[in-house]
Amino acid sequence: MKQIKLPTHLALIMDGNGRWAKRRFRPRAYGHRMGVQNMFRICTHAFRLGVRIVTVYALSTENLFRPKEELNELFDLIRSYFTKKKDKLLEMGVKVNVIGDITVFPPDIRESVLNVMDETKALTEGLFNICLDYGSRQEIVRAVNIAVSQGRFVDEASFSALLSTGSLPDPDLIIRTGGELRLSNFLLYQAAYSELYFSNKMWPEFSKRDLEKAIENYSARDRRFGNVREGTT
Numbered sequence: 238m239k240q241i242k243l244p245t246h247l248a249l250i251m252d253g254n255g256r257w258a259k260r261r262f263r264p265r266a267y268g269h270r271m272g273v274q275n276m277f278r279i280c281t282h283a284f285r286l287g288v289r290i291v292t293v294y295a296l297s298t299e300n301l302f303r304p305k306e307e308l309n310e311l312f313d314l315i316r317s318y319f320t321k322k323k324d325k326l327l328e329m330g331v332k333v334n335v336i337g338d339i340t341v342f343p344p345d346i347r348e349s350v351l352n353v354m355d356e357t358k359a360l361t362e363g364l365f366n367i368c369l370d371y372g373s374r375q376e377i378v379r380a381v382n383i384a385v386s387q388g389r390f391v392d393e394a395s396f397s398a399l400l401s402t403g404s405l406p407d408p409d410l411i412i413r414t415g416g417e418l419r420l421s422n423f424l425l426y427q428a429a430y431s432e433l434y435f436s437n438k439m440w441p442e443f444s445k446r447d448l449e450k451a452i453e454n455y456s457a458r459d460r461r462f463g464n465v466r467e468g469t470t
Contacts, residue, residue, distance in 0.1 A: 241456035244409035246290040247283055248431070250423055251276060252415030253439030260439075266310040271441040273314055277325050280365060282445045284331060286452070290364045290405060292336070294423045298372030301341065312346065315369065319349035326353055331363035336401040337371035366402070373425035376401050402427055410455045412448075414440045432458055 251272055258268025280291045296311060303311075318325065326333055333354055339347050350369075380399035384391050391399070398404055407427040411420070416437040420428060434451045436443060 241453055243287050243452060244455055246292065246406050246408045247288045248292040248408035248411040248424060250294045250411065250413035250421065251440040252413055252417055254441060256415065257439035257441045265307060268441060269311060269314055273318060275441050275443065279443065279445065279448055281329055282448060284329065284363045292366035292368065292408060294368050296369045297422060298370055298375055299422065301370060312342065316346050316349065319346065319353055323353055327357065329365060330360055331357065331365045332360045333357045334364060334366050335369055336366050337369040339369060341370050373422045377426055400426060407431060410434060412436065412451050414438055414443045432460065
């Protein structure tokens with residue numbers, strides 16, 4: 238890929254796994270499995286390109302209201318990649334951080350998640366945030382309640398520090414696949430000035446080249462953050 242301006246923080250809404258599987262007359266669980274495999278492929282490529290932080294929307298709070306059978310399949314998938322296939326996470330060479338309420342998961346999954354976070358905490362090649370049982374509205378309400386319980390007023394900086402992303406920079410680019418044009422309760426506060434890129438491709442078919450095209454599109458944008466450059470209107 239030619240020399241371009243890279244986002245420091247890339248966020249991914251990996252939508253379309255179930256629809257991709259349905260079009261192939263396969264069960265939704267197959268689509269989720271292929272989606273996770275592609276997550277590692279795309280995120281590894283992003284880090285190799287030079288992106289420092291990647292945040293993925295792996296399981297939303299709303300996803301927990303899906304049918305029990307599908308939810309158990311999602312739990313098994315999480316269990317597999319944080320235990321049997323933990324090496325895939327370690328091979329990425331980046332610090333792994335899980336954002337969300339992991340208390341909803343079975344004890345063995347919680348233990349595996351915490352172990353991976355501990356084993357990668359000293360890695361400095363990048364930061365890989367995996368959002369599990371995450372919802373942005375819930376995150377904002379929780380941050381407000383923390384501030385209220387401490388009896389203090391907050392400004393933008395101190396409020397941001399109360400969010401799950403803490404002191405991390407806000408995402409520069411958010412990519413959503415699957416043809417939907419919304420954020421779906423993902424990083425709503427942090428996305429105030431993020432560049433948005435939507436792809437009609439289902440997540441399992443979103444390729445490394447598709448990622449590069451999205452970054453090239455981002456690089457060509459003029460990010461003024463509400464300011465007007467001299468000589469413009």
